[in-house]
């Protein structure tokens with residue numbers, strides 16, 4: 001079975017997850033491992049990943065997913081806001097809208113990914129200006145919670161996730 005792992009990562013979180021998935025599949029035939037650089041990759045299974053940009057995957061990943069037909073696809077992502085399966089489901093549902101029903105979707109995996117420190121500074125300034133805004137405090141808490149992710153557990157979970165997919169997919 002030919003596997004392509006394709007991902008978009010700006011600050012390295014999604015790349016870390018992609019590397020773990022690759023390591024977990026080291027006995028398989030990985031024919032492509034890279035950020036999206038070309039279409040027409042001839043693989044049986046596409047493992048596609050993206051960081052979350054304003055509630056969905058990046059444009060390049062969405063465009064890549066849109067052109068896939070009659071393929072097996074597994075999707076992984078990282079997101080700054082984490083901890084809730086419900087949130088991850090919402091994110092994936094948005095990604096899924098871009099995948100043709102001719103494909104077989106084998107599953108998805110998300111974990112939290114740290115955000116740039118500039119975002120924290122912005123929260124601090126906003127809290128100074130609006131000290132009564134409880135949502136801002138929650139955002140700051142979430143930012144700090146994200147700082148250690150993806151952690152070893154996340155990466156282990158990603159490895160187990162893709163192993164299960166390979167097992168269940170009957171490859």
Ligand SMILES: Cc1cc2nc3c(=O)[nH]c(=O)nc-3n(C[C@H](O)[C@H](O)[C@H](O)COP(=O)(O)O)c2cc1C
Nearest residue numbers: 009010011012013014051052054055079080081113
């Ligand atoms: C411009 C921008 C928009 C973002 N939008 C979201 C978002 O809508 N939801 C979310 O959970 N995280 C959001 N994030 C956080 C990133 O998805 C998260 O930190 C991710 O792990 C970054 O992955 P990377 O290191 O692979 O680039 C955003 C980050 C940036 C810089």
